Amino acid sequence: MNDSNVRERLDAKHGRDHEKRIEAVKRWVEYIKSESPETWGPQQNAVVDGQLDAVQGAQTSATHRKHVVDVAGDILATADDSGDGSERASPREHREKGSGSGRN
Amino acid sequence: MGGVELRNGTLLVEREPNQLDELAVGFSGILDRFDIEHVFVAGYVSILAGRARSTEDIDVLIERIDGETADELVGTLEEEGFWGPAMPLASMYEMLDAGDNIWVAPDDRIAPHLEVKFARDEFDRAALENHITARIGGEVIPIGPLELQIAYKLYLGARTDVEDAVHLYALFEESLSVSRLEEWVRRLGVQEEYERLKRA
Numbered sequence: 001m002n003d004s005n006v007r008e009r010l011d012a013k014h015g016r017d018h019e020k021r022i023e024a025v026k027r028w029v030e031y032i033k034s035e036s037p038e039t040w041g042p043q044q045n046a047v048v049d050g051q052l053d054a055v056q057g058a059q060t061s062a063t064h065r066k067h068v069v070d071v072a073g074d075i076l077a078t079a080d081d082s083g084d085g086s087e088r089a090s091p092r093e094h095r096e097k098g099s100g101s102g103r104n
Numbered sequence: 105m106g107g108v109e110l111r112n113g114t115l116l117v118e119r120e121p122n123q124l125d126e127l128a129v130g131f132s133g134i135l136d137r138f139d140i141e142h143v144f145v146a147g148y149v150s151i152l153a154g155r156a157r158s159t160e161d162i163d164v165l166i167e168r169i170d171g172e173t174a175d176e177l178v179g180t181l182e183e184e185g186f187w188g189p190a191m192p193l194a195s196m197y198e199m200l201d202a203g204d205n206i207w208v209a210p211d212d213r214i215a216p217h218l219e220v221k222f223a224r225d226e227f228d229r230a231a232l233e234n235h236i237t238a239r240i241g242g243e244v245i246p247i248g249p250l251e252l253q254i255a256y257k258l259y260l261g262a263r264t265d266v267e268d269a270v271h272l273y274a275l276f277e278e279s280l281s282v283s284r285l286e287e288w289v290r291r292l293g294v295q296e297e298y299e300r301l302k303r304a
Binding site for chain 2: 018021022025026028029032033034036037038040041042043044045047048049050051052055056063066069072073
């Protein structure tokens with residue numbers, strides 16, 4: 001089997017996967033049209049809230065992130081107070097240098 | 105049956121609010137205190153309308169505000185228990201003014217968070233100026249017009265975006281303004297994607 005065959009098979013598989021996902025979206029729409037919000041609402045919210053609960057379970061990450069932000073703020077404030085005339089990076093420049101995260 | 109309906113220009117959602125809805129409602133209330141025009145857009149609109157997928161962020165466009173108003177807003181957000189997981193909230197104006205977004209989240213959380221940005225291009229401004237009202241859990245929030253949301257999702261074109269467009273189109277096909285939808289499709293140059301959406 002050459003690379004071309006592999007690519008064609010992968011493309012075909014991706015196409016089938018895409019069709020299946022679209023079909024699943026449409027089936028869900030038909031379901032919420034036909035059922036009451038008391039039936040489908042908790043199911044949808046389980047999907048939405050479930051992932052958020054999992055992320056929130058990683059509290060160390062949030063605490064660490066806040067610590068990093070606080071320390072960065074302190075450092076910038078100290079630089080401002082020093083009045084040494086050196087140019088301070090803007091938040092955007094700071095972020096682009098890897099000191100914080102931007103859009104996901 | 106159902107529980108999601110577009111009636112007289114208002115999206116009525118009858119399920120219980122989830123964490124995203126509660127965050128959006130709370131943040132919208134704070135912006136309202138400052139009379140800051142705002143609109144929720146993108147994936148959150150699909151989820152609000154029943155799409156069964158997860159996200160950690162809620163995109164919200166706001167009208168341009170000055171630095172003083174931004175500082176007052178930041179003060180209130182901090183009093184109300186919000187922080188900036190990516191950059192300190194004190195950087196809000198500088199970030200927004202530079203065309204970036206700024207994350208706003210409940211204290212000690214990363215997710216869910218709001219991604220706030222100034223309305224900048226014609227599509228952002230159109231969402232802001234032509235927003236509709238969504239009602240959930242006895243509260244109301246402004247959301248982007250569904251026709252624009254669908255066309256814009258087709259324009260973005262990633263798998264999740266297309267699926268969001270399919271969800272909104274399949275759910276509201278009978279209620280949408282075809283002329284408005286096709287106008288946005290034309291202006292965003294996604295006629296081929298729209299034809300595929302209609303056939304899906």
